Amino acid sequence: MSTPHTAPHITRVPAPDGMAASPAYSHVVWGTGRFVAVSGQCAFDEQGAVVGxxxxxxQARQVFANLRRCLAAAGADFSDVVKLTYYVTDVAHLAAARTARAEALPPEALPASSAVQVTALVHPDLLLEIEAFAIVGDAKA
Structure with a gap:
């Protein structure tokens, strides 16, 4: 897999004036192009079995692999992602999600992000779910 890069049709603002930058996300992201919404992805393999x-x-690595597949189906990749939302059954799982995200996205391509702790997901063995919003530029459209 090639390393994703910052897409030219997307602008990321790590820290607006008067705000501290975060190493984990950009505070503001915008772009021009075709909007892509990827449903929350869980750690299911091709047969629908829970991984990990x-x-x-x-699980986080499987989720990012599934997100990659979904983005590709829309002609997008991680460089096009402008927003990730993490749903975790325990806030402690965010560290694993961040590790898997760092394997998929370089630090200069961090999207806006939100994280929510939930009491349960669709299957009792699932620990996290991640949804993505992307904007595909004209060159990819």
């Missing part, structure tokens, strides 16, 4: 029961990092 009890292992947040294995």
């Amino acid at each position: 029961a009890g292992d947040a990092l294995a």
Whole structure:
């Protein structure tokens, strides 16, 4: 897999004036092009089985692999992502999600992000779910 890069049709503002920058996300992201919404992805394999029961990092890696596949189906990649929303059953799982995200996105391509702790997901073995919004530039459209 090639390393994603900052897409020329997307502007990321890590820290607006008067705000502290975060190493984990950009405060503001905007772009021009075709909007793509990717439903929340969980750690399911091609057969619908849970990958990595009890292992947040294995699940996060599977989720990012699934997000990559969904983005590709829309002609997008991680450089086009402008927003990620993390749903975790325990805030401690965010560290694993950040590790998997760092493997998929370079620090200069961080999208806006939100994280929410939930009591449960669609399957009892799931620890996290991530949805993505992307904007595909004219060159990819």
